Amino acid sequence: MITIIGITLKGIFRDRVFQGIIALSVLFLFIPSAASLSMRQVTELSITLSLSLISFILLLLSVFLGATSLWRDMERRYTFSVLSLPIGRSSYLLGRFMGLTLFLILTSTFLGVLACVMIKVSSSIYPSDRPIVWSLLVLTLLFTTLKYILLVGVALLLSTVSTSFFLPIFGTICAFLASGVTQQVYEFVYSPSAEKLVSPLIKMLVTALYYFLPNLSGFDLKVNAIYGIPANFTGLGVTVAYFVAYTAILLGGAAILFNRREMK
Amino acid sequence: MNAIEIIGLCKNFTGKRMTKIEALKGLNLEVARGEVFGFLGPNGAGKSTTIKLLMGLLKPTTGLSRIMGVESSQTLSRTNVGFLPENPAFYDYLSAEEYIKFVGSQFGMEANLLATRTEEVLKRMDLWEARKRHMRGYSKGMVQRVGLAQTLVHDPDVYVLDEPMSGLDPIGRALVKDIILDLKKQGKCVFFSTHITDDVEKVCDRVGVINNGQLLVVDSVTNILQRGIEGYSVLTISPEGVQEENYVGKDELQFFIQRSLQNNQSIEKIESRSKDMEAFFLEIVAR
Numbered sequence: 001m002i003t004i005i006g007i008t009l010k011g012i013f014r015d016r017v018f019q020g021i022i023a024l025s026v027l028f029l030f031i032p033s034a035a036s037l038s039m040r041q042v043t044e045l046s047i048t049l050s051l052s053l054i055s056f057i058l059l060l061l062s063v064f065l066g067a068t069s070l071w072r073d074m075e076r077r078y079t080f081s082v083l084s085l086p087i088g089r090s091s092y093l094l095g096r097f098m099g100l101t102l103f104l105i106l107t108s109t110f111l112g113v114l115a116c117v118m119i120k121v122s123s124s125i126y127p128s129d130r131p132i133v134w135s136l137l138v139l140t141l142l143f144t145t146l147k148y149i150l151l152v153g154v155a156l157l158l159s160t161v162s163t164s165f166f167l168p169i170f171g172t173i174c175a176f177l178a179s180g181v182t183q184q185v186y187e188f189v190y191s192p193s194a195e196k197l198v199s200p201l202i203k204m205l206v207t208a209l210y211y212f213l214p215n216l217s218g219f220d221l222k223v224n225a226i227y228g229i230p231a232n233f234t235g236l237g238v239t240v241a242y243f244v245a246y247t248a249i250l251l252g253g254a255a256i257l258f259n260r261r262e263m264k
Numbered sequence: 265m266n267a268i269e270i271i272g273l274c275k276n277f278t279g280k281r282m283t284k285i286e287a288l289k290g291l292n293l294e295v296a297r298g299e300v301f302g303f304l305g306p307n308g309a310g311k312s313t314t315i316k317l318l319m320g321l322l323k324p325t326t327g328l329s330r331i332m333g334v335e336s337s338q339t340l341s342r343t344n345v346g347f348l349p350e351n352p353a354f355y356d357y358l359s360a361e362e363y364i365k366f367v368g369s370q371f372g373m374e375a376n377l378l379a380t381r382t383e384e385v386l387k388r389m390d391l392w393e394a395r396k397r398h399m400r401g402y403s404k405g406m407v408q409r410v411g412l413a414q415t416l417v418h419d420p421d422v423y424v425l426d427e428p429m430s431g432l433d434p435i436g437r438a439l440v441k442d443i444i445l446d447l448k449k450q451g452k453c454v455f456f457s458t459h460i461t462d463d464v465e466k467v468c469d470r471v472g473v474i475n476n477g478q479l480l481v482v483d484s485v486t487n488i489l490q491r492g493i494e495g496y497s498v499l500t501i502s503p504e505g506v507q508e509e510n511y512v513g514k515d516e517l518q519f520f521i522q523r524s525l526q527n528n529q530s531i532e533k534i535e536s537r538s539k540d541m542e543a544f545f546l547e548i549v550a551r
């Protein structure tokens with residue numbers, strides 16, 4: 001499995017899509033000047049921009065790499081040569097997942113360092129009255145990374161059943177978009193004001209979807225990082241537990257489906 | 265224990281509009297250790313389907329297959345096999361050397377041994393010069409050579425090759441024949457599919473002919489060639505020194521020899537005239 005992780009990383013680093021997406025990180029260089037346009041709150045803005053940019057790059061990477069890695073193995077018929085080696089399909093899948101995870105961690109570390117340098121530059125040019133809480137920034141980055149690792153799990157699960165890249169890519173994007181709103185929709189449906197508007201059937205449907213779809217709202221600590229608000233550690237603990245459980249279920253499901261998959 | 269056992273193997277595919285395609289209809293076959301077995305059949309006969317089932321890439325509809333006694337559904341069944349897929353494709357962002365080493369490590373080979381074996385097989389397959397280049401830039405025949413190299417690197421006892429000669433130039437084809445004969449000498453089992461009858465005649469111990477998902481004949485190559493004898497060409501020289509070539513029917517050889525001797529003709533050469541494997545194959549498939 002270690003070798004599969006290695007192969008996955010090599011594959012990503014030698015891939016054009018990766019190189020293109022990483023080229024986006026050049027945008028970081030513009031953050032100080034872009035942030036300075038706001039005149040006030042330069043530091044806050046540079047933090048916001050950095051975190052959003054990192055989030056965006058990680059989203060692209062996790063959707064495209066997650067959705068295409070298994071799909072491409074099958075499409076290009078690499079699976080015939082690789083899955084006929086004495087590698088179990090579950091280990092292969094897990095190796096792929098770990099490789100992608102490791103890659104996301106490396107990327108977010110790299111981008112995180114880049115972002116910190118830029119934030120430092122911005123704040124030294126236009127000092128802010130609020131001190132930057134670096135530990136919160138790191139925590140935010142950590143949870144952002146976890147969020148996208150979970151998304152890779154969604155992409156892998158979808159690609160084990162799909163014969164085209166359409167379902168994994170768009171399915172993952174949809175899951176991502178939905179994951180941002182499920183919390184709000186759920187809370188709305190159960191709020192007193194919605195009592196008369198929402199039929200019980202829809203209520204049930206929303207509840208089912210709420211538990212079925214990933215809920216990624218807990219992973220967003222941007223506000224804490226920007227305004228230096230201390231994090232709620234019990235909440236974070238719950239989020240980590242949710243991450244572990246949800247990812248494990250995703251991978252377990254993916255392994256079952258991949259084991260049954262026929263290589264035609 | 266047989267190297268390969270296939271018992272009542274059936275495979276149905278669902279085609280367009282849910283039509284059922286019976287690719288394999290109850291295949292039974294055993295291939296012994298140390299045997300070179302040629303799996304002969306026209307396009308669409310079910311050769312690749314059988315091989316994919318054997319390697320656990322497909323799941324049988326009914327029946328089962330075993331390699332070295334272990335059922336194909338288990339990962340363990342593949343620990344002693346070198347497999348070459350049909351028109352193989354390998355991670356094209358790796359070089360041949362990286363890929364061969366990757367394969368060797370999957371079989372748990374120790375690093376030093378792997379390095380020497382990798383060099384050996386790459387040189388043997390004439391890929392040594394190209395070993396550092398990414399496979400993306402390889403020609404079809406070069407990829408096929410990588411495919412053969414990766415079956416050889418870990419020195420397994422069983423080889424399953426789906427059309428090993430396809431895409432290769434005459435030199436490459438001769439090389440593959442040599443390799444198979446070499447493996448035979450080492451007592452390895454080679455199971456390979458092909459539609460080229462000539463390959464079978466040269467290297468196989470036994471042949472199976474498959475068509476429409478059914479195994480039609482399984483027999484040894486010597487038997488088939490023996491059975492195919494149709495007659496003889498006999499070169500005689502008369503007392504006056506005149507050479508004559510005669511065609512003699514299968515059952516008339518004894519009679520012809522006696523008569524020649526009575527006529528004081530000396531017999532210079534007798535050659536059997538036989539139908540070759542190709543004619544045999546065409547006859548079986550047409551039936």
Ligand SMILES: Nc1ncnc2c1ncn2[C@@H]1O[C@H](COP(=O)(O)OP(=O)(O)OP(=O)(O)O)[C@@H](O)[C@H]1O
Binds near residue numbers: 312
């Ligand atoms: N994925 C699939 N879906 C539907 N039918 C299939 C599939 N794969 C193979 N078949 C059918 O199964 C039959 C056997 O195919 P197979 O690939 O085993 O033939 P083959 O003997 O390897 O032929 P060739 O010499 O052309 O490689 C064919 O009729 C083919 O149409």
Ligand SMILES: [Mg+2]
Binds near residue numbers: 311312350426
């Ligand atoms: Mg075939």
